[in-house]
Amino acid sequence: MRPCTSVMHLFGRWLRGCSRRSCNRIPRRLRKPLSYFRLLLKSLYFNSLTNSDVVVDSLFEPVFWMVDILTRWFGKVFVFLVVALTSSILFIAYFCLLPLVLHTYSPGWIIWHICYGHWILVMITFHYYKATSTSPGYPPKMKNDIPFVSVCKKCIIPKPARTHHCGICNTCILKMDHHCPWLNNCHFKHMDVEKQGVPVTGVGLLIGILPQESMTGKSYYHTPQPPYTFKDRLFHKSVIYMWVLTSTVAVALGGLTVWHAILISRGETSIERHINSKEARRMMKRGKVYKNPFNYGKLNNWKVFFGVEKKSHWLTRVLLPSGHVPYGDGLTWDIYPLKKDMMPV
DSSP, rough: HHHHHHHHHHHHHHHHHHHSSSSSOOOOOHHHHHHHHHHHHHHTTTSOOHHHHHHHHTTHHHHHHHHHHHHHHHHHHHHHHHHHHHEEEEEEEIIIIHHHHHSSSSSHHHHHHHHHHHHHHHHHHOOOOOOOOOOOOOOOOSSOOOOSSSTTTTOOOOEEOOOOTTTTTTTTEEEOOOOOOOTTTOOOOOGOOOOOOOOOTTTTHHHOOOOOTTTSSSSSSSSSOOOOOOOHHHHHHHHHHHHHHHHHHHHHHHHHHHHHHHHHHHTHHHHHHHHHHHHHHHHHHHHOOOOOOOOHHHHHHHHHHOOOSSHHIIIIIIISOOOOOOSSSSSEEEEOOOOSSOOOO
């Protein structure tokens, strides 16, 4: 960044020299825009804190602004997509797969699938509704005695620890992680061809289609099988659609789950991960070690995340739907290191 700063200095000196020599030759109506341009140029290197991040953020500010606008508008669309896609999966599960399961599996397996499936359904529906309808938490805008670490340049209000400004919501959020628009707060041609000699069994529709002829060219069956009906084709397409959608979502959400599990274990958010990494590198250059002041240990971090304050909460707040408020008030935080267990559970 130093060569870039030197070039800017030279360019600024050249502009000053040119302006002194040709000040009288420049039309008066162009002097003010030229002065404004020189002021903008100087603002890029007005002090020693200017770095590549500041320059890149300044250049891409229009792009960031456009992304914020689009994300704010598409948030409602994403929520609608989640509801619509989840509803389609439920429709296929109830009207296509459930009748097949009832005629195929043993009573024990049927009870297990129904109980486990409906537990998953209730947990997803309840927590998604709470995530989209619960306020993320905002710092107070009135004068108070709560300690703060800085002042937001956009909201012009004090920011408590772990509070960051959300450009999409256009307000400060307590312990902000990131703005998720999903919360907003290939084709198989063999199904279109008539197949003959296909055996029909209880799970034949899920297993697939057996070859019509053997290696010797002889048919397996003497009686030709009736062609697929529209209902059979719709069933196949629905199962394939369900498999593709759930597999894709499982891969995407599985990766996010692993990543956020690591962040929770470390006691930091996505934004704090970026900030802590930069701070750790800066301290390393000075021969020091940086420690996250909000890391209470892996077990305590998970207790804070789940809001577990006693043993029964592992059942009532983790394994069952719970609308409990998060641990703490979001304005003040205990600082590491703690000599005792935060929640003796």
